[in-house]
Amino acid sequence: MAACRAVRAVLVKCGKSSWTSVPRPPQTDRQLLSRQICVSSAAWRKNLAAAGPEKFSEEYIKKQVEEFNIGKRHLANIMGEDPETFTQEDIDRSIAYLFPSGLFEKRARPVMKHPDLLFPKQTAVQWGEDGRPFHYMFYTGKQAYYSLMHDTFGKVLALEKYQDSMRNKGLFTKDTRQMSLTGSRWLLKEELEELLVENISDHDYTRFLQLMERLLSMPYCAMEEEFVQRFRRQLEVQSSKQEIPAVQHDENGVAFSQAEGRRKTAKASIKLRDCGTGSITINGKSYLLYFPVLQDREQLMFPLHFVDMLGRFNVEASVEGGGHCAQAGALRLAVSRALLSFVSAGEMESMRQAGLLTPDPRVKERKKPGQAGARKKFTWKKR
């Protein structure tokens, strides 16, 4: 019984279907039956639209969490794995195995996640039994935001007071410990909304940032460091995520590395040998024969020229698919990736900034029905 319910719960969460079929207590049924007023479907539909996004009660969410945990254990048993060490990746893998889906849109496929990730965060009920709100700023409408601004300004005033007291004592110095703000950024508007569980306008967000900047501009702001750090996120160092292909050695002791690259529909895979001649062979032909257009050869030259290793390497490449420009772009990406294993970290960073290591995301846009092409429309006739 519980297993069925768990699996049913899994099925329910597909695409977040709004199926809040909680079995109601029988009394309400009888009351509704005795007071049945015939409501036309048109009025019924209008009502639903005005309700806004669905609200889930706290007990409901708690129940969903229990069901999720039980379902996780059952799923682990089904897959024959240890329920204690069953991670989210294992869950995703198992669901993809048990419910294979051919849908293209990833978000439409069956998913089993913790309810906190699936259900939007909602504020608990803000007022008590007597209808009086708990928070003193409830009637501003955006209580979390205004309370945050109020607290921050309170801190500003406290800092000024502290400053004055230091000045009175004669211990005022400008060179206090400063906070290190490099490598981090302010919260984005979406992130702030998520934190406060409230909607904010752009204007509000700007005012918030201005207030934080004001706080930071004062001396002694290091006293409020942890408060400020709550609203800052670390910037990730991009190049640390780059995968460097390993350098291998073939029979003669020559170092070589392999890499692949893609652009539009073209796929290229190359072997870069540290020989000494600057010859390049593509699909068995010389690159002069394969790319008669100068532009393609320039694309091929770009990564080698950037690191000043033009005559040093031999390239054996095989490429298929796409047109000549796409193939040249795929080869360029593959050569840049293969060069990473022969190049220092600083040069890798500069290559990344030059755009040599970024795969080009542009692909052919889909043709839409009712239009001649992706963007081109049919001839517009006035009448």
Place this chain on the structure above:
Amino acid sequence: MNLPRLYHRLRLTARSLHSSANGQQVEKVAVAVDPDVPSQVSVFRTSENDPTCHTELHAGQYYTLPPAHMRTLFPHGLPPRFQMQMKTFNEACVMVRQPALELITCLRKADYSEPALRYVLYGEKGCGKTLSLCHVLHFCSTQGWLVLHIPDAHLWVKNCRELLPSSSRPGRFDQPIQALNWLKNFKTTNEHFLSKIKTTQRYVWTKRESTEEGRPLGELVDQGVSRVKSSSDVVGALLRELRLQAGGAAEGAFRLAVAVDGVNALWGKTTLKKEDKSEVLPEELTLIHNLRKMLRNDWCGGAILTTLSQTGSLFKPRSAYLPMELLGEEGFDNMDPFVPIPVSNYSDKEFESCYLYYLDRNWLQHPHSRTEDGKKELIFLSSRNPSILERLCAFL
């Protein structure tokens, strides 16, 4: 920039010593006189303008074709891009390269009482086959040979406006315009031979016109130039006469150099059509037929120098450059046996010399192209192919 001054000094010293010594000593003395010449300064020009004296030492260097020779020798022979370059630089400089030197040595050592040897220059597109052929022809003409140069055999198998059925033989086709042009150029090239050689047979052109036996060749050529309709037959007669009389033991003996550029046209397909829209085969064209007879090695006293060319060829893929691919079965059997001479892209030294030549002529205007980096880029982008390098530098 010391380069122009040093080069000038070298030239002057070379010239002053040239009159006494031969090429070898000149180069050695020139180098000895300037001991402070840095090793990077490579001599890319030679003052030796006579191809007879070109040796291995001159490999990779440019020599100037004297303008007087050029007008007589090459009224039609040089490739169009080279002609444009000549006009821009105001001089005709050709690089002395290994294949041409090889061919010249072969020609020097050949025995001319044997049947004529066939040489085929082959190589990838844009390697310098036509210019090597021109170099060798310059050598032949300075040696006093009679030069029979067909600049591009492909021009005879395509784009012909007028195709007349032959007057002398049924089933053959004449190309009067092409034959006329070629006769005019032949006349310019070999002026002095025309009065010396005599016909051996009577040729009847029409009911009223004929050329008697023993008349000078010049008259034959004039006949072809004036009467356009029989110009193709005149070409055939001319070729026959030359074949018979080349290398004879008489005091008017001359050596004949038959040079055909794009010889694979003779055995390929044509794009010409008869009136009933059927294709014309190469054998059915008078000019081609006579030329094929010329290329047979049944005559003595000369040499046959040919080049394969994919550029003007019909129905051949761009990557084809070997004799087997371009000549086809039939052509290969006809040309067999021949001496193949491969022509390849520039070597390091030759590339250096070409680069210095362009620098000297102020052709590379972009400041980056004068640096080492720019040179490496040029090497990469052109892959040391002469024609691609030339086109690349054209807009730098």
